[in-house]
Amino acid sequence: MSEHNEKPTDAAGPLVRDSHVDPATEAFLTHRNLLFTVAYEMLGSAADAEDVLQETWLLWAGVDLGTVREQRAYLVRITTRQALKRLRTLGRRKESYVGPWLPEPLLTAPDVAEDVELADSVSTAMLLVLETLQPTERAVFVLREVFDLDYDEIADAVGKSPAAVRQIAHRARGHVAARRPRDIVSPTETRAAIKAFQRAIETGDLQRLLDILAPDVVLLTDGGGLKQAALAPVVGADQVAQVLGNLTPVALLQPAQVNGHPALIVRLDGAIDTVVTVRIDGGLITGLYAVRNPEKLSHMEWETTVSR
Known part of the structure; x- marks a missing residue:
């Protein structure tokens, strides 16, 4: 696992909010918490999720914003692609891991529990269920079921056709339903x-x-x-x-x-x-x-x- 001890607010490197922030930085900071959550739910590792955000920022900084129709979708696409690459590497690391592998825990604010679906999606139990999916299935499930992206957006992110994404989503949904806790517990x-x-x-x-x-x-x-x-x-x-x-x-x-x-x-x-x-x-x-x-x-x- 990579070492990454900076606080999340500092993890994007030189990005600091001020009155002279440029449009690319502002867009990235606006969506940063969302992008972290996407990466974390795909990887189960906060340290790796932070690394993915660094990679996303570097790629985003080189984009001509004039060609971007929807900044949130574009950023999610970059993050998803980087997370998929890392997920495959992480899978190889887990094969040599000593003992059971568990997701990296996060200290979260009490108000996260108010969004029942979000809290369920980042729970240890759900992250362990997501571990049983193939990388592309995991990405599709997270983007569709948690973040409610449409199939065209997901297709762009995972490099599949919308029709293929629908099939993957259906298969992943059934797989997760059979393994997740039966009820959402208060x-x-x-x-x-x-x-x-x-x-x-x-x-x-x-x-x-x-x-x-x-x-x-x-x-x-x-x-x-x-x-x-x-x-x-x-x-x-x-x-x-x-x-x-x-x-x-x-x-x-x-x-x-x-x-x-x-x-x-x-x-x-x-x-x-x-x-x-x-x-x-x-x-x-x-x-x-x-x-x-x-x-x-x-x-x-x-x-x-x-x-x-």
């Missing part, structure tokens, strides 16, 4: 599950923990070979509860808004050690996702704006 329900989970861990009450875990719950831990983590999924409520019962008692569990949903930040000596997000089906936790890889935690120090 923030209140997720917050209640997180609170119960936190109390169970803090008190060591394994029975309370078992009460909120689905029998077939799956725990994925991403240490990336840099932090201790299970190298394979932990499956089943008893096994997951046993692993969680071993959490160090000196850890501080801090509720937070991560990827548009309530989550927990685990801190050791004040530093972020782990970020835990959940998937809920039928009122029970069916998926627990713990990111420990320190290279994936840099975007947890400040809020990242996602938009569509």
Whole structure:
């Protein structure tokens, strides 16, 4: 994963809003949060999404704006093409990744949850579902279902005919529907599950923990070979509860808004050690996702704006 520790507001290099900003820069900054969200949903990596935005800016800076009919669509097209290139490279990197690979968590503002579809689209559970799509399918699904682009615009972005894009969209939609959480869970329900989970861990009450875990719950831990983590999924409520019962008692569990949903930040000596997000089906936790890889935690120090 590439190193990228600048804040998102600085990540576009020399781009700074001022009274003398040129039209190309102004257009890019206007749509920057949208472009980041497109790239992030395609890649599941904030660091790679920021790199894609750098590449998008460099390409956009060389465009004759007089030839551009719709700036937003043009910028989305550049971003999508760059993200597709990177997605194929990222796929090769994941093949040699140590243990389960999880998306890079983002600290998001509470108001993201107000846009239910956007919050759902950036959730850890949904990003993992998108991981099961082929690169072009993923791009088409994201652009159509999340950002509501028309088929002609998507065709330009992915280099396919509109008819082919319709078929890809239909196939991707069915694939995602079969794998995504059955219901969109309210923030209140997720917050209640997180609170119960936190109390169970803090008190060591394994029975309370078992009460909120689905029998077939799956725990994925991403240490990336840099932090201790299970190298394979932990499956089943008893096994997951046993692993969680071993959490160090000196850890501080801090509720937070991560990827548009309530989550927990685990801190050791004040530093972020782990970020835990959940998937809920039928009122029970069916998926627990713990990111420990320190290279994936840099975007947890400040809020990242996602938009569509």
